[in-house]
Amino acid sequence: MEHPPEETMFSKQEETDSINPQLLLVIVATLLCLLPFIGKPFNIDEPLFIWAARHIRSNPFDFYGFNVNWYGTEASAAEIIKNPPLASYYLAAAASLGGWSEVSLHLAFLLPAVAAIAGTFLLGRELSLHPLPAALLTLLTPVFVVSSATVMCDTMMLAFYVWAVYLWIRGMKRDSYGRLFLASVLVGLCSLTKYFGMSLIPLLLLYTLCSKGGRRRNALFLLAPFLMLLAYQLWTKGLYGKGLLLDAADYANSAKSHSPAGLLASLITGLSFLGGCFIPTLFFAPVLWSRRVLLAGLAAVPLFAFALSLLPFPKLPVAVSWTYYLEMSLYVVAGLHLFAVAVAFLRENREPESLLLFFWVAGTFVFAAFVNWSVNGRSMLPMAPAVGLIVARMLSSKWEGLDDMAVLRSRGLLIPLGLALSISMAVAWSDYTLADTARDAAQRITRSYGARTSLTFQGHWGFQYYMEQKGAVAWDPGKSFAAPVAMAVPENNTNMDSGVVGRGVLIEMIQISPAQYLSTMNSKVRAGFYSSVRGALPYAFCEVPDERYIVVELP
Numbered sequence: 001m002e003h004p005p006e007e008t009m010f011s012k013q014e015e016t017d018s019i020n021p022q023l024l025l026v027i028v029a030t031l032l033c034l035l036p037f038i039g040k041p042f043n044i045d046e047p048l049f050i051w052a053a054r055h056i057r058s059n060p061f062d063f064y065g066f067n068v069n070w071y072g073t074e075a076s077a078a079e080i081i082k083n084p085p086l087a088s089y090y091l092a093a094a095a096s097l098g099g100w101s102e103v104s105l106h107l108a109f110l111l112p113a114v115a116a117i118a119g120t121f122l123l124g125r126e127l128s129l130h131p132l133p134a135a136l137l138t139l140l141t142p143v144f145v146v147s148s149a150t151v152m153c154d155t156m157m158l159a160f161y162v163w164a165v166y167l168w169i170r171g172m173k174r175d176s177y178g179r180l181f182l183a184s185v186l187v188g189l190c191s192l193t194k195y196f197g198m199s200l201i202p203l204l205l206l207y208t209l210c211s212k213g214g215r216r217r218n219a220l221f222l223l224a225p226f227l228m229l230l231a232y233q234l235w236t237k238g239l240y241g242k243g244l245l246l247d248a249a250d251y252a253n254s255a256k257s258h259s260p261a262g263l264l265a266s267l268i269t270g271l272s273f274l275g276g277c278f279i280p281t282l283f284f285a286p287v288l289w290s291r292r293v294l295l296a297g298l299a300a301v302p303l304f305a306f307a308l309s310l311l312p313f314p315k316l317p318v319a320v321s322w323t324y325y326l327e328m329s330l331y332v333v334a335g336l337h338l339f340a341v342a343v344a345f346l347r348e349n350r351e352p353e354s355l356l357l358f359f360w361v362a363g364t365f366v367f368a369a370f371v372n373w374s375v376n377g378r379s380m381l382p383m384a385p386a387v388g389l390i391v392a393r394m395l396s397s398k399w400e401g402l403d404d405m406a407v408l409r410s411r412g413l414l415i416p417l418g419l420a421l422s423i424s425m426a427v428a429w430s431d432y433t434l435a436d437t438a439r440d441a442a443q444r445i446t447r448s449y450g451a452r453t454s455l456t457f458q459g460h461w462g463f464q465y466y467m468e469q470k471g472a473v474a475w476d477p478g479k480s481f482a483a484p485v486a487m488a489v490p491e492n493n494t495n496m497d498s499g500v501v502g503r504g505v506l507i508e509m510i511q512i513s514p515a516q517y518l519s520t521m522n523s524k525v526r527a528g529f530y531s532s533v534r535g536a537l538p539y540a541f542c543e544v545p546d547e548r549y550i551v552v553e554l555p
Helices: 021-037 046-058 086-098 102-108 110-126 131-139 142-148 154-174 177-191 195-209 213-240 244-252 260-277 279-288 291-310 322-348 352-371 377-399 404-409 411-449 461-469 498-502
Strands: 067-069 074-076 454-457 485-490 505-512 547-554
Touching (some): 021 110, 021 131, 046 086, 086 154, 110 142, 131 142, 131 377, 131 411, 142 260, 142 377, 142 411, 154 177, 154 213, 177 195, 195 352, 195 377, 213 244, 260 279, 260 377, 279 291, 279 377, 291 322, 322 352, 322 377, 352 377, 411 454, 411 461, 411 485, 411 547, 454 461, 498 547
Antiparallel strands (some): 067 074, 505 547
């Protein structure tokens, strides 16, 4: 039986799925933002995805059936990699068409980025929430541009996520079992790209149970992703002796402190990352709030900075200046501002779609701040479409009677979007130059010392990828190396044994300058976009220290 469409603010008009000029505009904007980074060197966890993809090419049914040295000794990839394999399967398919170069793989990952932004546009149109501004607000955030300039699983997961929500809402409104089934399959694929995709199951269940009439029975479609994940758990248990789904869940929460001090640290760090990753929302504060509220927010920044300087959090291995606390306070205030906007949105709109968008944001934050092993930008990314949609809805009263193209030309939107573009591109470029230092150092070191009997190295991420590409071997204390042994060690890296380096004789120190005034990953300036273990700032505006690589000769 057909149900008539519910008349709410989220269903003012019927739209088709046809491509229109506004959708083409957001697609082109996405490509223009990301094309400058298609030559970006691989860094952070990208080598793990690529190595898995290479193995899949030869053994597609045993995706993690190889060994990798990631923590100083060789171990099974199933022990090391804490993400599901779908992104690596995509990489394997892309490489079969274009090869393994940086340009080829980054070009392949433009498709998920475009899909994520296009899906946000269509979801906004479905909800009558000014789709063009919403999509641009999603695109022009530092967290989206940086994450989409990698070949990791995050943006691909986001694409599945937003399309699953779009098809589920559209299927619910039209009693379309085909759309509901497709949405449920996308939930499963999303979860097999990154485990956070499982959060769609309770999110869509909440939306379904809040719907009217007999539509609640549609929640049964959510059994499909549950069964897909159960099959994956059983399959990987048979392959690797343990189910990788539950293993990843244990790892995610393994490093978290649940003491009051630990929870406070997680909250402050989470707000700092939330505000920094979505700093463009702060640019709309003058439009959203009264002058009194704005003055209170401005006053809060130095007050919070002073309070943060008195707390024994975060642990600082190096001395920091007052600008560190001021920048962190600005991000925390920006994070609180985003939550204030989300709460105001929920108070004004009580439809099931409002609950879905609010808990999309809140649930992602809780996971990123309190559940995951460390706070990082990649864990904040999933809320990007919901943030864009909520902010667009809260601004809509200022755009009464204007179509989206007229809104886009208005100064109230154009200036904040220009600022958002500038910051997002600057952060992404800084991350690009950081990755480039590792590739540059590996090329210099292997060119100078590759003729030695043994060239080894410590450190991982992109440095390991490019060192091994040039024939160097990762240091493993369980292996023997023929003398003379030259060991290369990066200063800004992970999983290294300083004791081994201390026994060596310094041969050379290489210093390479990344971007000069902005850093995404350096413990010296407390920037830790990829992990708050490095710092409580997602990125830091500062004088960035050189990346240093030393070469020692081992006795």
